Amino acid sequence: MTKMHLKLTVNGTAVDCLAEPRELLIHVLRERLNITGPHIGCETTHCGVCTIDMNGKSVKSCTVLAAQADGATITTIEGLSAPDDLHVLQTMFREHHGLQCGFCTPGMIIRAWRFLQENPDPTEEEVRFGMAGNLCRCTGYQNIVKAVLAAAAEMNSAKEAAQ
Amino acid sequence: MNDHAPSRDERIAGLKGLGTSRRRVEDARFTQGKGNYVDDMKLPDMLFGDFVRSPYAHARVTAIDAEAAKALPGVVAVLTADDLRPLGLHWMPTLAGDKQMVLADGKVLFQGQEVAFVVATDRYAAADAVELVEVTYEELPVVTDPFKALAPDAPVLREDLQGQTEGAHGPRKHHNHIFTWEMGDEDGTEAAIADAEVVAEEMIYYHRTHPCPLETCGCVASMDKVNGKLTLWGTFQAPHAVRTVASLISGIAEHNIRVVSPDIGGGFGNKVGVYPGYICSIVASIVTGKPVKWIEDRMENLMSTAFARDYWMKGKIAATKDGKITALDCHVTADHGGFDACADPTKFPAGFFNICTGSYDIPIAHLSVDGVYTNKAPGGVAYRCSFRVTEAAYFIERMIEVLAIKLGIDAAELRAKNFIRKEQFPYHSALGWEYDSGDYHTAWDKALKAVGYDALRREQAERVAAFKRGETRKLLGIGLSFFTEIVGAGPVKNCDILGLGMFDSCEIRIHPTGSAIARLGTISQGQGHATTFAQILASEIGIPADDITVEEGDTDTAPYGLGTYGSRSTPVAGAATAMAGRKIRAKAQMIAAYLLEVHDDDVEFDVDRFVIKGAPERFKTMKEIAFASYNQAIPGLEPGLEAVSYYDPPNMTYPFGAYICVMEIDVDTGVWEIRQFYALDDCGTRINPMVIEGQVHGGATEGLAIAMGQELAYDEMGNVKTGTLMDFFLPTAVETPHYTTDHTETPSPHHPIGAKGVGESPNVGSVPAYSNAVQDAFRAFGHIHAHMPHDHARIWKIADGLGLHA
Numbered sequence: 001m002t003k004m005h006l007k008l009t010v011n012g013t014a015v016d017c018l019a020e021p022r023e024l025l026i027h028v029l030r031e032r033l034n035i036t037g038p039h040i041g042c043e044t045t046h047c048g049v050c051t052i053d054m055n056g057k058s059v060k061s062c063t064v065l066a067a068q069a070d071g072a073t074i075t076t077i078e079g080l081s082a083p084d085d086l087h088v089l090q091t092m093f094r095e096h097h098g099l100q101c102g103f104c105t106p107g108m109i110i111r112a113w114r115f116l117q118e119n120p121d122p123t124e125e126e127v128r129f130g131m132a133g134n135l136c137r138c139t140g141y142q143n144i145v146k147a148v149l150a151a152a153a154e155m156n157s158a159k160e161a162a163q
Numbered sequence: 164m165n166d167h168a169p170s171r172d173e174r175i176a177g178l179k180g181l182g183t184s185r186r187r188v189e190d191a192r193f194t195q196g197k198g199n200y201v202d203d204m205k206l207p208d209m210l211f212g213d214f215v216r217s218p219y220a221h222a223r224v225t226a227i228d229a230e231a232a233k234a235l236p237g238v239v240a241v242l243t244a245d246d247l248r249p250l251g252l253h254w255m256p257t258l259a260g261d262k263q264m265v266l267a268d269g270k271v272l273f274q275g276q277e278v279a280f281v282v283a284t285d286r287y288a289a290a291d292a293v294e295l296v297e298v299t300y301e302e303l304p305v306v307t308d309p310f311k312a313l314a315p316d317a318p319v320l321r322e323d324l325q326g327q328t329e330g331a332h333g334p335r336k337h338h339n340h341i342f343t344w345e346m347g348d349e350d351g352t353e354a355a356i357a358d359a360e361v362v363a364e365e366m367i368y369y370h371r372t373h374p375c376p377l378e379t380c381g382c383v384a385s386m387d388k389v390n391g392k393l394t395l396w397g398t399f400q401a402p403h404a405v406r407t408v409a410s411l412i413s414g415i416a417e418h419n420i421r422v423v424s425p426d427i428g429g430g431f432g433n434k435v436g437v438y439p440g441y442i443c444s445i446v447a448s449i450v451t452g453k454p455v456k457w458i459e460d461r462m463e464n465l466m467s468t469a470f471a472r473d474y475w476m477k478g479k480i481a482a483t484k485d486g487k488i489t490a491l492d493c494h495v496t497a498d499h500g501g502f503d504a505c506a507d508p509t510k511f512p513a514g515f516f517n518i519c520t521g522s523y524d525i526p527i528a529h530l531s532v533d534g535v536y537t538n539k540a541p542g543g544v545a546y547r548c549s550f551r552v553t554e555a556a557y558f559i560e561r562m563i564e565v566l567a568i569k570l571g572i573d574a575a576e577l578r579a580k581n582f583i584r585k586e587q588f589p590y591h592s593a594l595g596w597e598y599d600s601g602d603y604h605t606a607w608d609k610a611l612k613a614v615g616y617d618a619l620r621r622e623q624a625e626r627v628a629a630f631k632r633g634e635t636r637k638l639l640g641i642g643l644s645f646f647t648e649i650v651g652a653g654p655v656k657n658c659d660i661l662g663l664g665m666f667d668s669c670e671i672r673i674h675p676t677g678s679a680i681a682r683l684g685t686i687s688q689g690q691g692h693a694t695t696f697a698q699i700l701a702s703e704i705g706i707p708a709d710d711i712t713v714e715e716g717d718t719d720t721a722p723y724g725l726g727t728y729g730s731r732s733t734p735v736a737g738a739a740t741a742m743a744g745r746k747i748r749a750k751a752q753m754i755a756a757y758l759l760e761v762h763d764d765d766v767e768f769d770v771d772r773f774v775i776k777g778a779p780e781r782f783k784t785m786k787e788i789a790f791a792s793y794n795q796a797i798p799g800l801e802p803g804l805e806a807v808s809y810y811d812p813p814n815m816t817y818p819f820g821a822y823i824c825v826m827e828i829d830v831d832t833g834v835w836e837i838r839q840f841y842a843l844d845d846c847g848t849r850i851n852p853m854v855i856e857g858q859v860h861g862g863a864t865e866g867l868a869i870a871m872g873q874e875l876a877y878d879e880m881g882n883v884k885t886g887t888l889m890d891f892f893l894p895t896a897v898e899t900p901h902y903t904t905d906h907t908e909t910p911s912p913h914h915p916i917g918a919k920g921v922g923e924s925p926n927v928g929s930v931p932a933y934s935n936a937v938q939d940a941f942r943a944f945g946h947i948h949a950h951m952p953h954d955h956a957r958i959w960k961i962a963d964g965l966g967l968h969a
């Protein structure tokens with residue numbers, strides 16, 4: 001199948017690559033760009049382990065065609081931090097045991113990152129609702145919710161301190 | 164200068180050993196997207212495999228035409244049974260002593276069965292080629308009901324077994340019959356039931372479901388023809404067993420096979436079995452000389468690898484009028500699908516289902532299980548449970564409720580009346596187990612008090628009255644569950660899989676500067692072994708957990724072990740870890756004595772050092788001892804500080820717990836909401852409370868899914884009706900309740916550190932709690948029992964059947 005030339009900005013870097021137009025964005029990321037943080041759990045938009053941030057929105061990258069992504073600005077878990085400078089969400093997921101097998105975690109955290117920009121001071125119920133597109137089979141969500149709430153509190157107090 | 168010598172308590176805290184909620188070492192990589200799961204692997208020239216699967220549940224395969232597929236650019240090979248036959252690999256042994264087609268050999272027995280394996284340069288080319296393989300099928304009559312499968316004129320499913328009256332587990336009494344397994348005293352039980360004052364009977368169905376970890380199964384096989392070595396990376400819960408089985412069936416010498424389990428995205432039993440995808444990838448790699456990756460998609464995962472449950476359990480429970488249970492009888496019709504691929508220890512074709520007398524002192528019991536072939540997928544795995552214990556716990560916890568209704572006694576009181584008493588341990592059950600330790604009454608009282616049980620019952624009665632007055636359309640259900648798990652298989656004398664004894668192992672090396680590496684025969688799939696096993700060791704050998712690397716999953720480096728499932732890692736490998744640690748300590752003691760110039764018996768271990776008895780100011784730390792062990796010539800001792808332990812447990816462990824679920828149910832819509840969920844677990848010694856809590860939350864959420872909607876449903880044609888996550892229920896954060904966890908601590912008397920294992924308790928214990936809550940809500944209206952899963956429609960039907968919509 002003829003390939004198309006894709007231009008993307010991924011985690012702050014401009015990248016060019018060739019891909020079949022029908023390829024799923026998750027496959028472009030994982031196989032052509034070696035970005036393996038986002039995973040594949042269903043390819044039918046149900047599980048959310050492929051979640052990335054695309055043009056300022058949480059997106060399930062298994063349901064976006066390469067052709068649709070041309071020109072997009074994308075952030076994945078890899079773009080959130082450097083190893084010596086973790087994002088507070090990453091710290092809180094560890095602190096509150098918000099992960100076990102880790103398979104859902106990259107999608108969870110990148111979704112939580114966008115969610116806290118949409119709603120910086122959420123209630124527990126809002127977190128549960130706002131994260132409902134991301135499934136986890138291991139944790140029962142309780143500690144994920146705790147981690148997101150703790151991250152929100154931390155980010156808000158940092159903001160206040162800065163003001 | 165700071166010359167503050169740490170106090171003893173500070174030294175203990177510094178180890179982060181047993182009982183510490185140590186943060187997980189795994190999380191650094193997982194939270195940064197740096198996990199290493201099998202589908203993340205990329206090797207030069209790697210090819211992709213994909214299956215052509217049967218759309219029919221029962222059909223003859225009369226022709227396979229792969230020419231068009233082979234002509235597609237990028238396609239390298241298309242394998243069928245004919246290609247595997249010369250290698251003897253068109254069938255493979257199952258874990259249950261049966262055999263299974265790797266690729267359709269003349270017929271197919273379930274929808275989704277593997278028919279041909281396409282190998283191509285990328286996954287898109289492989290998927291395109293799958294569409295082009297033309298298979299000619301001749302449809303055969305389909306049986307999806309195990310009772311109909313046993314009818315005299317039922318179609319013969321396994322033609323390969325025709326005329327064979329003896330199976331892997333004794334006589335077969337019908338062409339679709341696999342085995343009968345019997346335990347207990349049939350005549351005595353029958354007599355006790357005949358004489359009983361009260362008998363309750365019920366058919367209890369535990370429906371077919373699936374573990375469905377978010378990562379599906381997959382592997383990368385790479386045959387290096389230059390050095391003759393096969394490497395197999397994959398989602399294996401038991402890498403050593405895979406190596407041995409791969410060697411036995413392929414003829415490749417075991418030292419030339421290396422099996423590696425990288426990070427695993429959840430297992431829950433799904434990743435114990437050996438699947439056709441692994442065999443086909445190995446063959447394809449041998450044929451093409453290139454690495455071959457196979458990753459199943461979600462639909463394939465649900466349709467073909469590892470269903471769980473599917474047990475029809477007919478129970479009779481007898482009691483005196485005042486509620487003392489006198490006998491229990493159970494007959495199970497077990498639907499195993501087209502091949503018997505259950506992952507049970509060889510001598511237990513129905514797993515440990517004979518724990519079905521539960522937590523109760525039942526003087527006499529009888530159990531028989533009939534395994535049956537149907538046109539459904541093979542599997543029968545322990546979905547977050549120890550070999551059919553979940554089925555057993557659900558069965559007895561429903562029977563208790565049914566009996567309570569019949570007796571007109573409160574179900575909490577009926578349980579307390581029949582619990583095995585503390586002083587009866589070790590307790591020999593009527594169906595053959597020796598329960599190691601327990602204190603059920605204490606746990607039960609604590610649970611009832613915590614939820615305010617009596618007040619809840621009053622509220623429920625008021626609600627029923629209000630409902631009858633027309634003031635509300637919501638009912639309140641109180642779901643009780645008390646369970647006893649049996650985990651840690653083990654003992655090799657009666658537990659093996661395919662002849663492989665179920666011990667486990669740990670090998671420890673202390674480095675000269677006093678840090679260490681421990682390797683185990685198990686493999687974590689999210690349980691946090693790298694964190695918790697280091698804690699066991701820290702307490703045993705006095706080296707901080709942070710200075711201990713734990714490695715698992717590579718058969719070239721890890722000692723042999725039977726892997727992680729059935730909550731066996733802590734009871735078996737955890738014990739091996741402690742025992743290996745004790746060997747290290749024994750040698751360290753001799754070294755310390757030499758260095759302190761005293762007799763071995765004159766020093767004793769104290770947290771992180773050996774001290775001279777009565778003179779604790781004279782000591783040698785483990786760090787000093789480690790250095791000396793390598794660098795100082797000590798008469799009579801070999802240099803180095805290493806140990807290995809292979810642990811064969813003397814018995815299993817019996818964790819237990821009390822779960823209570825309070826549920827609101829809307830009678831008109833069947834919509835439920837969980838108001839409260841309380842989980843008390845007793846898993847003996849607690850290694851890492853944070854990890855234990857996490858396991859309970861996760862297991863109870865899996866239980867929620869199973870009880871309230873998750874199902875592998877088939878229609879009469881054998882079509883899978885729930886093949887995607889659209890139809891197969893996985894709860895989101897919205898419907899998942901908040902859990903309150905609690906514990907008591909009754910150590911196992913035979914485990915070196917008293918730990919019992921916990922990972923699977925919450926699945927075992929929570930399913931009856933949810934189901935009992937639903938059924939309890941309708942008890943006041945004459946309801947006795949309805950089958951799971953309790954989705955909204957089925958709950959609505961219960962209400963409708965009781966005339967509550969009139």
Ligand code: FES
Nearest residue numbers: 041042043048062
């Ligand atoms: S893989 Fe994209 S939602 Fe499941």
Ligand code: FES
Nearest residue numbers: 100104136137138
């Ligand atoms: S941590 Fe395993 S799926 Fe979420």
